Amino acid sequence: MSDVKNILLAGVGGQGILLASEVLSEVMMMAGLDVKKNEIHGMSQRGGSVVSHVRYGKKVYSSIIPEGEVDILFSFELLETCRYLPLLRKDGQVIVNNLKIAPPSVALGKQDYPADLTKEIARKFPATTVVNGLDLALEAGNAKTVNTVLLGALSNVLDIDRELWLKALHKMVPERLLDVNLKAFDLGCNAK
């Protein structure tokens, strides 16, 4: 049986998903594990649906997570969470940012944004954590640190030394934004 862990990041182009998956992968590499990550650039960056696959363990082959084997769906937006729920293992976990971003058909008034998504997600996957990312990011002092807040919440469910997370943030976040991001990470860690 493979020891590989699979995390699928999902959200909307422009939410900082690629940076978050970058930090996560760096952490796993520093933990001495084999890591692969995968995502699509190009068209999807224009406000479209974005996913990033991160896999780590003793030896990783495919950079795409085999369908139905996602251990953690780590999602930045509610609707996008629902899109990828079928790819989760039955006992999978969800960490989701409590945020709705209207897709074009909703913005044009042609379709409604589906109601009660958080309830729906938690019903299907009892191991769901809902994080108020934007509130915490604003508390940290910068609305653009939502991705770091969410990484903090993710770190709670991964068995990785806190020091490694801090080291990765020091390495990958620009100097002038470091303090606010460290604060955002801690707020995410403490989020209930």
Add this chain to the structure above:
Amino acid sequence: MEKVLLSGNEAIARGAYEAGVLVASAYPGTPSTEILENITRYKEIDASWSTNEKVALEVGIGACFGGARALVTMKHVGVNVAADPLFTLSYTGVRGGLVLVVADDPELHSSQNEQDSRNYAKFAKVPMFEPADSNEALEFTKLGFEASEKFDTPIFLRSTTRISHSKSIVELGERPQEIPQPTLERDPAKRVMLPGNARNRHYVVEKRLLEMEEWACRQPFNRIEKGAGKVGVITAGVAYQYVKEVMPDADVLKIGLVHPLPKQMIRDFSANYETLYVVEELDPFIEEQVKAMGIKVIGKDKLSICGELTPGRVQKGLFNKDIPTEDNSPELPARPPNMCPGCPHRGVFMELNRAKAYVTGDIGCYTLGFMPPLSAMDTCVCMGASIGNATGISKVLSEEEQRKVVAVIGDSTFLHTGINGLMDMVYNKSASTVIILDNRITAMTGRQENPASGYMLNDQETYRVDMEQLCRAVGVKHVKTLDPYNIALTRKTIREEMARPETSVIITTRPCMLVPRDNMDKRMPLYVDHDKCTGCKACLRLGCPAIAWDEENKKSNIDRIICVGCKVCQQTCGFDAFIEHGE
């Protein structure tokens, strides 16, 4: 040795550096673009964006004739443009090594077709390496240069989206201390491809491929991984990873050089199994050749030729196991890509829609003008096709219908291959309206410089092509330049020029929203005055991501976080409901 996490594209750039490459040229194209962008971090390499893939390869060929190692990169469809020099380069061979990286896009994540470049390797008689992860991407790039010089041939390195855009752990090496100084060296029998010379060279090419085939049977990049000994799999590239994932007990022949195939090795391997699979993405390239050797294999009868492979798709194809897929049910609203808030193209497409134009389109961000609610693109074939398509369709229509035809093309695409179409349109006395959407950058692939930018890949300033003069020089009499943020003028000009029975060009000029150096003046976001908004939805015709319909209040709203204050929506509103801050 230092270990780092690199994408396939970053690893290829690093491989070029470690191979002592002196010149790198490319035209941007997803998923290949980041290779050249990453090469700029190695100051020893002269890296540049060429105007198109053909020119990029010709620049590479020149450098290699001078004795330097040269890297040329492009996406799969770029090879169609570069095919002309490529096929003859195969005959001339190289002096310094030349590696042509081609990045295929199975699943068409960001492309207009799904062609399998391995067929080019066979067709052009150019050997091709195919890496399966980032570490191999680096190693095979270096190996490519060695093989290129050893066998006096250009070498293909084939990547795919999942190799180029995946990150995995890579071991770094060093750049060689001494790199041979390029010089002029004459060898016309080898480099002047007239019939008399080329006829001789063709024999050299065929002999070379046979030699390489034999050589490849003894090289570690083609290897056998022993499993339980019951089932054999022949595979290459990213498909290898899916095989290891899905069939951990299979014996695997992993092929690193996909052209020419190591035939003896394949024969020896195949002899051991009753059940033998070929697992490969897209065309049955390996499968057909293995079958032609008289070996029975299972391949594309079980795995689709269309789309990319995934671990689940391999499992489903070979073992008929059901796999879960993303929830794309209609209840979950889709989230397609869209033009950015403040994109200068948006108003132009709204006006084309309103003018009921028949729009021959082209490749770029503006292809998104096809999407509702703009819905203003009727054709899109390939880079530069819009103008030729407009010429052709105008030839067969009545005079009245002709006037509806408008070709739309971006600055980078126009300079890539559109200019030829415009010259042809004038030369052959066709009549159509051409709109050049000049945002001074190659935007879709992530903002790369081009001759309309005034900057080079290394950020140095350079001459900026004068679009208006260029159009006049090929004989267009009616050239108008306007600011596409001015909607009234855009509408008036489009309608006037569509009515004109002669070729005319409208250049809409306004830098891409995403280029910081061109967007220094910060504009304030707008907001909607709900007392004035009548809920008529006219602004929604723009499809701007910053404008959303508020179903509860039956009014429009602006998302002030993403609004960039272009004020195009303000001009669509008949009730002055779009207000600037402070008003």
